[in-house]
Amino acid sequence: MPIGIIGAGAVGQALAGRFVAAGEQVVISNSRGPASLRDLAARTGPALRPATVGEAADQEIVVLAVPWRRLGEAVAAADVTDWQERIVVDTTNPLGPPDFRAADLGGRVSSEIVAGLVPGARLVKAFNTLPPDVLGADPLTPAGRRVIFLSGDHTRANERVARLARRVGWAATDLGRLADGGRLQQFPGGPLAALRLVMEP
Structure with missing residues (x-):
């Protein structure tokens, strides 16, 4: 089943490119509609399909x-x-x-707030600690595989996203539950945010 992506900015495009390069089918959407994504699809290849937000949200894995x-x-x-x-x-x-000021989260982890917006979903925090140009680059470097952190409250969902990340070529590191792992990888403030780590072969 394709991977759905809601958002076609720098992060969405970077992930779409890496997923397609790894052999995945991707359904991508934005607020302006599928027609606005035709050029992106033409550049990326037939495995990337422009769609509505609703169609992207209907996939087994949906990336916000x-x-x-x-x-x-x-x-x-x-x-x-x-x-x-x-x-x-x-x-x-x-x-x-x-203004790029940090939002007032009332002491909560940001992904706990996001989880409240998607009732019934199994939410996994991932792909947020690297800038888009690094996300979009080949994860296999001369020094090793780039590290992707993830966290979530559903073990099987974490494992599914970790498998996807490894198939792309990243070294996936599961940090555990959102309340703990999410805080470690949250930007700003988390000690793992913006770290460009690689795992040796």
């Missing part, structure tokens, strides 16, 4: 790759009231334009 301030409207555009245990991958960080 939108700015924090647009997250609510992006999820609303999916028009899903029960995510029925689909895996939702949260790539977001709780800050963004215009």
